[in-house]
Amino acid sequence: MNLEDILILPRPIQTEKWQLGHTILNEIQENAIVLVFCSDYRGIENGDAEILDFKKVRNELYRLSKLDFEIPVCDLGDLISGKSHQDTHYILQEVLSACHTKNAIPVIIGGSNDLAFSLFSALDFHQKNNNYTQISNLISLANDGEELTEKNFLSRILSSKKFSIKNYHHLGYQKHLNEMDSVKLMKEVEFDVVRLAELMNTTEKTEPFFRHADLVTLNCDAVESMGDGFSVNPQVNGLNKREICAYMKEIGLSQKLKSVGIFNFNANSRHFLNHQLLAQMIWHLIEGINIQKSHPAERSYETYWLMIDDNKYAFQRETFSDLWYFGADENEEDLIPCSLSDYEAAKRGFMNPRLLKI
Template structure:
């Protein structure tokens, strides 16, 4: 583990933790300090701070102390997950040095089946998180909770508003799918919206998700990396007055989305970015982390799929097509089968199950092909 890239947890914060009762979360966490390096073989979740926000020119200095204090003063649920706070990655001489350090630290954690919870810094750090999967030799599904798509102009330096272009263009290209949750149309050009459709990516407007938060659950169920932009949250809940946002998710909604991310068996890294140093904001971020950990505790262990004997199989005949659905008899959640297509361009190389909703099954019964299934098929053959 590259502990050389990590600054130990501050002595003053450790003094605060020592004042907490034995029931509070801070008393149940293992810390990377000047005197102690956590034994990672016993850890399930690891908090990593990043103090570099150079990708966001309007951001305040990153200060994670208030977030940690709020989180560690909370009471845990009936959890058995082991949690570590590994400290902070300091800004490198160049932002690329920060990317390198974050990639190395998180790649090591993911390889050891430890979920990094990365907090702080600008959202271009999502690129470094994505690159952490390079050595795992797998396709990556990225889900961004964001009010923008973060496409950049050609040859533009990577920033919090342009990192997605770098993910799509740079080699090795391990991206299978990108999904945006909560975009606001007036922040995205029509050309960008059209490009999302052309690339067969998924995007859900803020109003869609706010009206039915459960729409997001299958999206997170298929994610590897989840990146949350705090600009997607109303400023009245986030206390972000640097980039004031009158619209966005409210506190309850963003915590529900964080819990969906945690409960997904497939999610192996979480980043919460574009935050400011104001104390009130730390409350919602601390609660988001709490709900992610709560969700992790209730994972159903349905992924990866071993046997399908615990699923009820439904075959829906359509004109010229048969759609195969599976319903878990453990959680009542639904999947749709993406059949293997023999092609040099096939990215999956196997039949796979794609998370879906009961409503999508009902639509198929009404002879409507689910858009999620169609897009996955197109990505396999183009």
């Protein structure tokens, strides 16, 4: 399958030399960030695949500063939706596979939240034991129907025998919108489930859930809406503008990031600020990826031992980034990302249960 047959290249946008758009390419480069915009929303109730115009988002994104970014940014354009929603999933996985083959990071923008299934499937084909972090206000574990939807895609990822998942973290769920049995089940199988309230104001406590993430997807329903809605299912409660940009940067700072999805965006919004917000979210993601790539490959650690009752625990601080880990192992793969507040609480005798369950 030729990518030229399934993608519509973006129209040229005039920019100045200091702006990001001046450096954006239109074909996949090695080790690049690859943007793909999608119009297929058939995974939501009454959703369709009408061709959408993302020019407003591009206008805003292209005119932001390129700073000293060194990683190439490619905009492949708009994905042509398949005849069926399942066809779109297949087509998208072809694009994703082409990106992974060149060690590029695909960023899929638009489309319904179930497209996360394709992101996980394509990544699982190239590597196993992936860490998946999702920001979404809903936890839906429905397993009905043959078609993939935003209600059943997560259960299909977690229950599939062909997939290999190491960790799953669900951030930003809202109690009043969820069936408590789903939340309870997630906790029973020891997946991390974090309420919206714990994400607000600061990223410190929840940053560890992004640090080793291979795949991160964002359901825009988890973002506070304004005007006619930032998402296709607008919510009065959610992460605010500053918080979601801060989290996009944290996603980019992941040490293992391979793929990103930003779904359920309301591309038909008449409010200019919604398109501007999405553009700035993408920019902060790009900034985070560039910062992470500038970090030294070799890391050194300071180890701090604590005695709690009759038990001895080790916390380690990475000296360059000032990030904290739990465990005494010399192999970082076997350490559990944690926060400074986890260490401070342990000094007072309280161990975060998340650290002890592994």
